[in-house]
Amino acid sequence: MDRITIFDTTLRDGEQSPGCSMNVQEKLRLAQQLDRLGVDVIEAGFPIASDGDFEAVQRIAASVRRPIIAGLARACKGDVDRAWEALQGAARPRIHIFLATSDIHLKYKLRITREQCLEQAREAVRHAKSLCADVEFSPEDATRTDVAFLCQVVEAVIAAGATTVNIPDTVGYTMPEEYGQLIRTLREKVAGIDKVTISTHCHNDLGLAVANSLAGVQQGARQVECTINGIGERAGNASLEEIVMAMRVRPDRYPYETVVASEHLFSSSQMLAEITRVPVQPNKAITGRNAFAHEAGIHQDGMLKNPLTYEIMTPQSVGVPDSRLVLGKHSGRHALALRCEQLGHQFERRELDEIYRRFVVLADRIKRVQDSHLLELIQDVTSGAASQVSDATSSQTKKFPPIGATMPLPRAAAAAANDSHSAHISGSAGQSTLSIPFADHHSDQEDYLWGV
Numbered sequence: 001m002d003r004i005t006i007f008d009t010t011l012r013d014g015e016q017s018p019g020c021s022m023n024v025q026e027k028l029r030l031a032q033q034l035d036r037l038g039v040d041v042i043e044a045g046f047p048i049a050s051d052g053d054f055e056a057v058q059r060i061a062a063s064v065r066r067p068i069i070a071g072l073a074r075a076c077k078g079d080v081d082r083a084w085e086a087l088q089g090a091a092r093p094r095i096h097i098f099l100a101t102s103d104i105h106l107k108y109k110l111r112i113t114r115e116q117c118l119e120q121a122r123e124a125v126r127h128a129k130s131l132c133a134d135v136e137f138s139p140e141d142a143t144r145t146d147v148a149f150l151c152q153v154v155e156a157v158i159a160a161g162a163t164t165v166n167i168p169d170t171v172g173y174t175m176p177e178e179y180g181q182l183i184r185t186l187r188e189k190v191a192g193i194d195k196v197t198i199s200t201h202c203h204n205d206l207g208l209a210v211a212n213s214l215a216g217v218q219q220g221a222r223q224v225e226c227t228i229n230g231i232g233e234r235a236g237n238a239s240l241e242e243i244v245m246a247m248r249v250r251p252d253r254y255p256y257e258t259v260v261a262s263e264h265l266f267s268s269s270q271m272l273a274e275i276t277r278v279p280v281q282p283n284k285a286i287t288g289r290n291a292f293a294h295e296a297g298i299h300q301d302g303m304l305k306n307p308l309t310y311e312i313m314t315p316q317s318v319g320v321p322d323s324r325l326v327l328g329k330h331s332g333r334h335a336l337a338l339r340c341e342q343l344g345h346q347f348e349r350r351e352l353d354e355i356y357r358r359f360v361v362l363a364d365r366i367k368r369v370q371d372s373h374l375l376e377l378i379q380d381v382t383s384g385a386a387s388q389v390s391d392a393t394s395s396q397t398k399k400f401p402p403i404g405a406t407m408p409l410p411r412a413a414a415a416a417a418n419d420s421h422s423a424h425i426s427g428s429a430g431q432s433t434l435s436i437p438f439a440d441h442h443s444d445q446e447d448y449l450w451g452v
């Protein structure tokens with residue numbers, strides 16, 4: 001399988017996201033974690049931007065020895081010299097130069113012509129190459145650059161000594177096929193491109209950063225620039241954990257490998273969130289707190305029987321301690337019984353029925369039932385309320401009406417019964433929709449109803 005270089009820019013592009021700035025100590029701590037995670041390149045900062053950035057790059061270069069340490073520089077001598085100064089102590093330094101190439105950037109931001117741009121890029125790379133063997137060049141806003149001109153710039157920087165050519169979708173504008181096509185065009189038209197590494201750098205403004213990066217890889221890019229939790233300018237960068245796991249879970253589609261130790265993904269994500277105090281969105285792929293949580297009864301039931309029913313990767317493979325079965329109103333009796341067992345309580349069917357009944361009422365009110373709530377409920381049922389329990393369980397009328405009145409179950413069950421795909425469920429639903437989840441006879445299907 002082809003090897004993909006993982007270039008982490010959490011400390012540079014990621015740090016540029018609002019609220020994510022880090023001090024030198026914090027950057028150092030995160031760089032050490034990125035080293036444990038196994039990324040190939042750490043972009044440690046933009047040395048000319050501030051003294052703090054300079055110091056961070058310097059200290060990371062001095063103490064993190066395995067990965068390549070990159071420092072960012074604009075395409076001018078002062079920036080390149082400052083980056084090189086910061087990288088002095090690095091075991092494997094890289095100077096990363098960028099210069100915008102799109103007409104809109106040239107005209108309004110840089111106020112230079114295409115010819116001046118070409119010359120400036122060539123000069124900066126030549127100078128960097130005289131200092132450092134490993135030089136990366138990024139034509140900023142490449143995806144909105146005239147393709148013929150982009151080819152010209154890329155060819156010029158390769159001739160000047162660049163070893164990696166990065167193609168940034170700076171504004172998050174491109175689409176997967178389009179971006180893949182751009183990488184293919186560069187490979188077809190640029191002299192010398194087969195001697196350098198092509199890299200992707202995609203922003204997530206349309207939610208396509210990961211898809212675009214993978215499309216680039218399929219067309220020959222062999223380095224992906226990305227960040228932990230996908231942080232970065234505006235909507236962020238391609239998310240490192242998603243890129244890595246997409247390749248790991250689907251080698252049939254993406255036969256590429258990285259040396260990232262995926263079991264450190266979750267702890268890396270947690271560390272970043274802790275340092276920046278920017279929480280990870282709960283439904284974030286791979287590292288969100290709900291990424292491996294299953295609440296729906298049908299899912300929980302399936303998970304308990306065989307995790308492969310709803311899990312395409314194990315939580316352990318990305319370092320999440322365990323898949324969490326969240327107890328909420330959609331949970332089934334099977335999951336509830338298991339949690340009770342984990343809390344040290346085993347129940348007879350009738351006792352469990354009563355706990356389940358109360359659990360459902362509670363879950364409807366508080367959404368998420370914590371262990372402490374469950375323990376309280378168990379105590380309530382097993383102690384003073386014991387006589388009430390037997391009363392309740394012995395009487396169908398006493399047992400169901402109050403719940404039926406407040407729970408959406410009858411409607412859900414009725415809907416399931418009307419659904420032709422759920423014929424087996426309607427069969428077991430029997431005479432009274434109200435009695436389904438609390439029926440005395442055991443039926444595997446009762447758990448399913450809650451997850452339909």
Ligand SMILES: [Zn+2]
Nearest residue numbers: 013170201233
């Ligand atoms: Zn960027």
